[in-house]
Structures are given as C-alpha cells and as structure tokens.
Amino acid sequence: GENVEQHPSTLSVQEGDSAVIKCTYSDSASNYFPWYKQELGKGPQLIIDIRSNVGEKKDQRIAVTLNKTAKHFSLHITETQPEDSAVYFCAASARSGNTPLVFGKGTRLSVIA
Amino acid sequence: ETGVTQSPTHLIKTRGQQVTLRCSSQSGHNTVSWYQQALGQGPQFIFQYYREEENGRGNFPPRFSGLQFPNYSSELNVNALELDDSALYLCASSLDTGSYEQYFGPGTRLTVT
Numbered sequence: 017g018e019n020v021e022q023h024p025s026t027l028s029v030q031e032g033d034s035a036v037i038k039c040t041y042s043d044s045a046s047n048y049f050p051w052y053k054q055e056l057g058k059g060p061q062l063i064i065d066i067r068s069n070v071g072e073k074k075d076q077r078i079a080v081t082l083n084k085t086a087k088h089f090s091l092h093i094t095e096t097q098p099e100d101s102a103v104y105f106c107a108a109s110a111r112s113g114n115t116p117l118v119f120g121k122g123t124r125l126s127v128i129a
Numbered sequence: 130e131t132g133v134t135q136s137p138t139h140l141i142k143t144r145g146q147q148v149t150l151r152c153s154s155q156s157g158h159n160t161v162s163w164y165q166q167a168l169g170q171g172p173q174f175i176f177q178y179y180r181e182e183e184n185g186r187g188n189f190p191p192r193f194s195g196l197q198f199p200n201y202s203s204e205l206n207v208n209a210l211e212l213d214d215s216a217l218y219l220c221a222s223s224l225d226t227g228s229y230e231q232y233f234g235p236g237t238r239l240t241v242t
Contacts, residue, residue, distance in 0.1 A: 020171075050230070050231075052233070057235075058235055058236075059133075059135075059233035059234050059235045059236045060172065060219070062230060062231070065229070065230065067229070105171050105172075109229075115185070116162060116185060116187060117162075117164075117172075117174065118174070119173070120171055121169075121170055122169075122171055
C-alpha cells in the first residue's frame with residue numbers, strides 16, 4: 017500500500033521568511049496530493065491540493081509542487097506570518113473517492129515574530 | 130453552508146466499555162470517512178460510508194464498526210475499548226465517492242483509562 021514520508025518534523029522560521037515542507041510517496045498510482053493545516057484542538061483544514069496532471073499550483077502565499085518521476089511533492093509558504101504556526105500534513109491517494117488518504121506524520125511549523 | 134460537525138467533543142471511557150461517536154456531513158455531501166489520529170501522528174483511515182454502505186476499510190479490527198443514515202450522517206462504534214484506542218477521531222465528508230476533496234470535522238477526543 018501507499019506510504020508517505022514527510023520532512024522535517026519540526027520547522028522554525030522568522031516571520032516574513034519562507035517555509036518548505038517536503039513529502040515523498042511510494043505508490044506510483046497516487047494521483048491526488050492534498051495539504052492540510054491543523055491548529056491546536058481543531059480538525060485538519062484543507063489548504064491546497066494538486067492532482068497528478070499538473071506540476072505546480074499556487075494560491076496567494078501558498079504553493080505546491082509535484083514531481084511525479086521522483087514521487088515527491090512540496091508545500092511552499094512565502095512571507096510567513098505568526099498565524100501560519102500549526103501542524104501541516106501532506107497526504108496522497110490513488111484514484112478518487114473510496115481510496116483513502118494516506119497521511120504523512122506532520123510538520124510542526126513555528127513562525128517567530 | 131454547514132461544515133462537518135462531530136459530537137461529543139471529548140469523551141472518557143474505561144477499558145472494555147463501548148463508545149459511539151457521531152458525525153454530520155457537510156451540506157450536500159453523501160460520503161463520510163472516519164480516521165483515527167493518535168497523538169503526534171497523521172490521521173489513519175478506519176472506513177468510509179457511501180449511501181449507507183461501507184465502501185472501504187483500513188487496517189482496523191471488527192470491533193470498529195459504523196453506520197450511515199439516510200441523511201448521510203454517520204456513527205462510529207468501538208466495542209471492547211483498549212487503552213490504545215485513546216486518540217482523536219476525525220470524520221471527513223466529500224461530495225460523493227468520486228470526489229477527491231475531503232473536509233474534516235473538529236474531531237472527538239477519546240480517552241480510555
């Protein structure tokens with residue numbers, strides 16, 4: 017089955033700097049790669065996703081890149097703000113619908129003001 | 130539009146007891162997936178329900194069972210609770226079984242003593 021590795025486990029950046037979180041996946045059939053942000057005491061919030069037919073997607077300060085050949089994808093946050101502090105999870109799934117999301121172990125991002 | 134809601138927020142049970150957790154899917158969504166998130170880990174897929182039928186199951190024992198109702202709300206039942214069942218239980222809904230995006234509720238924190 018699918019296995020998703022996520023690095024780093026913790027990341028501290030100064031406010032205004034960029035943050036990059038990387039994930040690798042094992043199943044070449046995976047075609048959907050979402051990123052979730054989880055704040056303390058809350059459920060994961062979908063912040064951006066990418067499908068295997070594109071290499072990059074951007075939404076304001078957040079971007080995701082996908083390298084299907086190398087089986088890795090990354091989350092890039094620019095101009096970080098204290099409210100970006102949270103745990104971020106990457107996930108992968110093959111096909112849609114009833115194929116479950118397989119999550120990485122998460123990255124705790126701290127943005128220092 | 131109403132998001133995914135879960136009840137109760139917190140629950141404390143004793144080893145060997147049974148528990149029922151509830152989830153209301155986002156308005157218009159007919160597919161519900163349940164995940165278990167242990168402390169410091171990413172969510173792990175338990176099972177999915179679509180049109181009141183189980184539509185995929187992860188590596189969880191039969192004492193984890195579920196239901197989906199005609200209004201698409203869902204229940205997760207766990208029998209013979211074990212200490213390792215202590216976790217955050219997350220419900221995620223999607224538009225239908227063919228949809229990629231899954232939206233999570235706030236979770237139910239279960240503590241087994």
